[in-house]
Structures are given as structure tokens and as C-alpha cells.
Amino acid sequence: MNTSYPQSSFSTDAAAIDGFIDLVCSGFENPEGITGTVQVDIPEYPEGGFLVHFAGKAGIERGKSSLNADTTVTIPIATVHRIFAEFETLDWRDPEIIGTIRFAGNLALANHLAKCCLRPSDQTVARFNRAGRLHARKGYRELAVLEKLHQPTQRQILEAMDEGRPVIIAGLEPEPPCRDWTLERLVERYADAVVRVRSANQRQTMAEFVAELQAFMARPHDEIIEGFVKPYTEGAALPEEMWPDFGPLFFEREDFIPPQLWLGAVPTHVPTSSLHRDPLTGFLLQVIGRKRLDLYSADQAELLYPMKAYNNYQPCWFKPEKPDYATYPKAKDAEYLSITLNPGELLVQPAGWFHQVHAIDSPNMSVSYFWRY
Template sequence: MELQDKIPVPIFNEVDRCVFLKEIYPERRPAVLRGVGLGPCLEKWTVEYLGEKGGDREVKVHVSTVTQMDFLHKNFVYKTLPFNEFVRRASETKHSDYFLSEDESYYLRSLGEDIRKEPADLSKQFPDLAEEFHIPQFFEPDQFFSSVFRISSCGLQLWTHYDVMDNLLAQVTGRKRVVLYSPQDALHLYLSGDKSEVLDIDAPDLKHFPEFVKAKRYECVLEPGDLLFIPALWFHNTLALQFGVGVNVFWRHLPAHSYDKKDPYGNKDPLAASRALQALERALNMLNELPAEYKDFYGRRMIQRIQKRTCCDDPSGGNKDSKTTLLNSPFTKPA
């Protein structure tokens, strides 16, 4: 079976707050926004300038000898470097100074001051640089959750995952490919928590992941100055086509009480969803007390009830056969 064709993410030019809120946001689909003023960062943020402004404050970074970074199996190590040294190394293709190998790759996802309690905030971790990056005013100030600095080596690919908050990915320097999948295709992505087990999305092992071909692939290439709107629950996978610097801005679009207050990364499921998943796990454990044929029968009844109560027509352009898929999926049949 061949992978499906790539569906281009639509591009919108000269988007302001009114256009975003009236024409783009309600669709709940990814969109590339061009011509949005991001500030002087677009001209200023060279490797040398970043190193000078960021100075020698220490940052915790991912270091890997392979370009497809996998969070599930941890094929990388965490290391600490002065920010200016990190930027220098990340911009190189071969290193005279290195931890693992001369062609190792680097990735920074900035963290809050207290990583267990505080979300990342560019204005707090890098105040001088934050003044040069203008966050688009597409949401109310009290909805703001975090602004995450992201810097990666050329060729580095990050694992497919979803976030529970809406976000804008601003590409300041370099070019980046982003592949996205609809929440409606979750059953085809072989999830482990919020991450897909399919590491190589361009040449997947279809013997192990046969359902993956059913997932519709949305794709775009971000140029410097582009914004990508990623609605909550949309899966995304990024590939740095060049050394690149970006900023992710996350905001709460659900009521504040819906989110886990002890979640500085903003990637924990909403509290109601977390409780539901825990209850489901308890229910599945109860089925283990039954013989196999009863377990299979009542498991199917549970699936049918989930379909009736939760599945809906796809408003975001994903697969419309999700109800049939849910009933027939090998991942939802009782083990």
C-alpha cells in the first residue's frame, strides 16, 4: 500500500486579528499565515547576534547522533551548555567540540525558571530577545500560557505528537517542513500517550504499522516570517530543512479550570479527559475477570457506546469513516 498524497496546508496573506478570528480560527484546521509582523527578530537573529544576546546562561538541550529524534525510546541525551555555545554548535554541520560524535544534532526547547512549576516564557528567560519578537495579538492576554524558544540543527526531525492547547509556531530563521494529521486519524497513528510510535513518517514500516497509510497527511514548508496555526489535538511532525530558530506561542482556548494546574509544559490531557481515560482503564481491568468470549463481547458493546456518545462528523477535514474504523480497529478490540 502506498502512502496517501500530501494535502497542502492553506496559506493566508496579510492576516490580522479580525481575519484570524472570523475566517481561520473557527475552521479548526492548520493554516500558514504570511505577512504578520513578527518584529525586528527577522533581521536581527543571526547566530552571532543570538549568541551575544543570550550570553553564557546555561540551557538544557537534547543531543542526538541520529536525525530522527524519538521521545518514546529516548534516542538522545540531555546536556547543559552555555546558550552562546549551544547556538554555535547547533548552526554547524561538523563539530570540533562535541559530546557524542562530530555530526551530532542539537535541539533546544526552552523551559521555565522552575521547570516543575513554571511554563516557558520568552520574556522571562530571554527578555532582550523577547522585545524583538512581537507575539501576534490573536487571543486575549489572560489566555496566554507560554512562549517557547525552539532552536534546532539542520536535518533534525522531531517526533509526531499532539498538544492540548491551540498554538502558533513562528518560524523566525531557517526553513522547516511540518507534517500534520487530523485528530480524526488518531486510530491510524499508533499512539503511546500523546506521541506516535511511527518514527519514520516518510518511509514507515507498514508491516508493523499497516493502518498508518489511512492517515491523511497535511504538509507545509515554513519560510522565515511564517506563522503556522496548529489547532489543539492536531498531530504534527517537524523537520528542520536548515538551522532554524522559532517561537511557539500557546494559549488556553478552553476554560482555565479544564487544564491541569501542575502542567508547566502544557501537554497533559484536560482534566476531564484524564479522568475519563483512567475510568476506562479501570473498566478494561474489570473485563479481565471474564472469559475471553465475554471480554470480547462486552468490549465491543463499550466501543459501540463510545461511538454513539463521542464520535462526530469530521469538521476538520480528516477521515469521515472514523466510526467504522473505531469498531473495526485492531487497537480497540479487547486483547
């Protein structure tokens, strides 16, 4: 738990609103100098609403209702309470949360504000600090090649994890479940599996998602512009009916939190996941197409401008695909190791490594398992 924010103190509605404002203000960062205003309305408490001005820090005007705000966000008090109860684990994509909130206007501003409300647990912070010290001691910043283990033993994998050293596992036997998968075969086998949940009442099955994917891939490439909504499942829960076909390998299912699915088509120059790090060790099984991962050791955190408000993963302000060295000058000194993950290979990435992921081929599919411990 994050001891800076005792959740028990948000027991009344008024305290929850105060605490919410405090989270927004203390988690606010704005290195890119985005400007604008967001009106936050809480329908049960018309006086409890407030206006946020984006500037060097978040300026708050309480009890204010502005019809001219760039963005209006309407959050029921029950959701405000839930944000506090869960800020260490909250996933804004959860339809039970996002489905209760109404947005109007500039969504980028609302998105920025939503990020401010997240906080890491003390355990996550401790893990990242530990990884930073370990990577510095091991000199991983200079790591030039990743070891590829051919049909390793459990023990070899555990040793690498213990040393905080990523490894690629190849030669998976017996018959890797990840071999020879295609979109057609996925639809044949899992047509009705729910692969993406967009809101409280919008669900997409494998058959529907693959149809969208194929339509997207049939479009001429030059129609794909920046800011498009990529047909990608973004780590949605792997449908349970798919679990038997997609690992986990080497260890028991109970050793991992529930698996995630990364299926879609994304142009090579657009990251499928932008630069971030995870507090748990990730096992990434590549199923269709190749992925490229650029890995940065944890001791380089200061060079990558990680966000201070985060929970399940820590994104960076610095974007390697569009490097802005005027705003993020230290990033010039960051060093990374670029690896290609082929279908049938498994990457074991110990906690704390920063990584950015690109799909070399589309369609592309991976399944990730995070080590529970």
C-alpha cells in the same frame, strides 16, 4: 483532572508505591516487542523495589532486587509522590525530577517505563475527541493546501481556530521581530541567557549553546549517525530576556502559556519533533531557516497509533520517517498535508492536529506559543 486516578489516594508512601506500579502496568504498551528487565529501587524502602519484565505486558516482581537487570533506576520516595501529584503535567526533562533519579544500564528501557507513568487530563481527552469529530465533519483529511493569510485581522485568525483549520500567516507588520536573525546576532544580544537546562546543575547559555551548534555544523555530514544527540533546545523555555523580541503577535502575552524555544541544527532526514499532537492551539513563529511540517487531521488518530500513556502532548508509535507497515498496517491509509514554513511566517495550528516537524535548513530557530484557552 484524570478521574481514573484520584491523586488523593496516594497519600502514604506504601500507597504511592502501589499506585506507581499500577501506572506502569496500566500505561504499558509494547508494540515493538522490546525485551529486557528494569530494576526499580526506592532507597528509603528497600522492600518496596520491584523488577519489571518487558513482554506482551509489563510483568512485575515485587520486593525483588536483581543485580542482572538490564537497567537500574533509583527513585527517591519524594519523587514517586511527585509523579502522582503531577502525572498530567509532568515533564521528565524537569531537572528537579530527573536530577533526583539515578540510571544505570540500558536507558531506552528506562525511557519506555517513564512514558508509562504519564496520563492525560479528562479535558485533554475531550479536546482530542472534539477535534476528531470536527475534522471528520469538515473533511480535513482531504485538505490539500493551507490558506496563507496576509496580514490578517485577529478575527480572521479566531475564525480559523474556531473551525479547527490551520493557517499560515505571512506579511507580518510592522517590522517583524523575526526578521534577519542569525546565530551571531543571537549571541551578541543574549550571550548569557539560559537556553537549555540539562540537569539540576547543568545549564547552557546562548553563547555556549551556539558554540556547540557551530562545532556540530562544522563536522562532515557523514559523521552524523542515527541516535546522535542533536544540538537542539527541544522546546525549552524561551529565556525571558528574549520575550520582547519574539512576539507573541496578534494577541496578548496573557493569552498564551510561556513560550518555548526550538533552536538548533538537525539533519533534514531526522525529525526535529516526531509525530505527535498537542491539546492546545499552537502558534509557531519561524525565525531562522525553514521548517517542514507534515500535518495529519485528528480524525485519523486510529491510523497513527497514538500512545495511550501521555500528558502534555501525545506521541505516536508509528514513525513516518521509518514506516513499519508490518507493525502499523493502518498507517498506510493515513493522509497528510506537507507545508513549508519560511522565516518570518507564523503557523497557527489548532489543537488535535498530528504533526511531524523537520528542519529544512540548519541552523534553525522557531518560537512557539500555545493558546491558553
